[in-house]
Amino acid sequence: MSFPDPSAPASRAFVSLIGAGPGDPGLITVRGVEALSRADVVLFDYLANPELLRHCPDAETIYVGKKGFSEYISQEQINALIVAKAREGGGRRVARLKGGDVFVFGRGGEEAEACVAAGVPFEVVPGVTSAIAAPAYAGIPVTHRESARSFAVLTGNTKEGGAHYERLSGVDTLVLLMGVRNLDGIAADLIASGRSPDTPAATVQWGTTPQQRVATGTLATIARAVREAGLEAPAVTVVGEVARLRDTLRWFDAGSGFGGPLAGRSVAVTRTRDGASALSEVLRARGANVLEVPLIRFAEVPDDSPVEDALHDFGGWLLLTSNQAVKSLFSFLERRGLDARALARMKIAAVGPSTARSLAERGLRADFVPSTPGAVHLGAELPARPGDVALHLTSQVAEDDLARELEARGLRYERAELYRTEPARPGEHALNRLRAADVVTLASGSAARHLAALAGIDLTVAAMGPQTADAARRAGFTRVTVAETATLEALADAAAWAVAGRGEGLGEREG
Incomplete structure (x- = not known):
């Protein structure tokens, strides 16, 4: 083929x-x-x-x-x-x-x-087959020059038929897949076929994942060790002298950083449909089992002439309150055959460091970034005088907090719809895993609203900042932990506080 x-x-x-x-x-x-x-x-x-x-x-x-x-x-x-x-x-x-x-x-x-x-x-x-990878992550090589020159991979599922263990007497290492339920019988058959009851053995559950657990013993004791440890499928069992090497070579489940409060916990990361989440990598590095769930998607507005009219000869403050606003602005300029020079007469304010970085990646330095990320802080700290005009390029679901802050200071607030925010419905399997997550991260108020509509409010959530946390509470969530700063590391910290049951205290400090 x-x-x-x-x-x-x-x-x-x-x-x-x-x-x-x-x-x-x-x-x-x-x-x-x-x-x-x-x-x-x-x-x-x-x-x-x-x-x-x-x-x-x-x-x-x-x-x-x-x-x-x-x-x-x-x-x-x-x-x-x-x-x-x-x-x-x-x-x-x-x-x-x-x-x-x-x-x-x-x-x-x-x-x-x-x-x-x-x-x-x-x-x-x-x-990559689990027959090799799961033992490797448990510190067990299936071959070794001094103790194992051959290995065989067998099914432990009795529905697939007998394994003819007597034919494997010359194979040094046996790797059993799908055999955890039948381990008593398999061990007995192997001993009956000539394997020593003292042969080292190990069973690895959920190998290569943060949920990995390992039970060790001998061929005579491994089934009991697995029961006592509560190991279930999916699991891989290794029988042979190489299993002794786990005590020396274990690396993934001992000293690899998978020991904090997020180790083995399920964290759902809400994101846009077309986005990739750097937060997921931060969480995985802490041992979390991450589920990325697209809750919203961004789309072009059917008519962007209002944006063109708003920007024509504009010389006031241009307010950008998301990375998507930056992306959509430059897409708009490209459609018009323009580039960043078209913004030369304007002063540009970014809602936080992430949005400012998006501008910098396109060759523009934000003229102003508030000391604390968020629309309320942007409105309160913008270095403008009464009568100055501030143009907010955003979506159709933007909060009114920014407008209220600016208008209370006597500034003229104008808004133009630059892009649209729409729901992106995950499949039923993803929704079921979302509802079962230990904590769900939220980076925006719209994500909070979509989450409540899709999965209900009986969830523990970690919010990027106070404004997102307030939106989550308005949506009905009661278990809300707030990140101390608007960074991915801080949001991961908030998720860890939430699963450890200490999120309320952190939220109070931020709220």
Whole structure:
């Protein structure tokens, strides 16, 4: 099978069978990300980290997860859905995102056969298998020159048939997938086939993720150790002398920074549909399990002539209160065949350092940034005199706080709609994970309102600043923690305070 031409029309029916890796979203391959970014439809399963969906923000996403023996959708139904979606609308690009590697106990071969039978072209994008990655993150190499020159990967799912353990007597390391429920029987069968009961063993649950947990023992004791530790699927079990190396080589779960209040906790990061969240990387570095949820999207206004009229011969203060305002302003200038020189007669005020940085990236230095980020502070501190004109370029849902502050000082406030803020509804699977999150971060009042409308108000939230926190409280949220400063690190701190149950005190200091 030849690789597809990336320049081919997206409407051509094509299926990419993509290995999503073992759980850490950073372990997907570059080719996997490329295939996701071109997809019209994405079918993802239980073991594919939903964070990977940020690489395909405009695709239709369908959850086809199966967990253990409680399947709610059969493999045959998944096969049929892949083909149907590929044929839909005259041909679409389908990405089938599968945990681990496509062809390592992932039933990817059956899905490929379904494509062949239907005459739908496809590609296979291999992924990092949990059979190697989970032990590696637990400090266990599956091979070692002194103790393991071979390894075998087996299914522990008895529904898949017997493993013929007696044939594996010469294999140094055994790696068992999907075997945590049957570990007692598997261990007994291995001992009966000739393995020593004293053979070292380890079981790794949710390997490569902040939720990773490990139980160790011997072949005779590992099943009991797993029960006592409360480990469940998904888990990988390693049997062999290499399991002894965990005590020496453990690195991910000991001393890697995954030990603070966010370690293993679920944090939902609300963002725009087309945005990428640098906050997510800050949270992941602290060990959080991050879910990025697009709540709003930005769109062009149907008629931008009011903006053109407002800017024509304008010489007062131009107020920009978001990164999107900066982006939309320069898009407007480009459509008109203009550049930053068109703003030469104006003084430009940015609502905070982030917006000021967006201006600087485009070659403009803000004439004024308030000492504390926020529209209220901008209105109170703007170095203007009564009678001066301030033009606010914003969306249709801008708060009135800025206008009230300026008008109370005798300034003339004008506003023009530069872009539109619209809701972006996540899928049901994402909404269910959002509602189950330990804390949800909010960077704007509009995000707070959309969150309340989509997921309800029975959530713990961390807000970027007092203005966003006030908007969250007006929307009905009662568990609100406020970041001490308008920085990503401070917002991550607020999320940590919230999950530790100390958010109310922090909020009081800020409120």
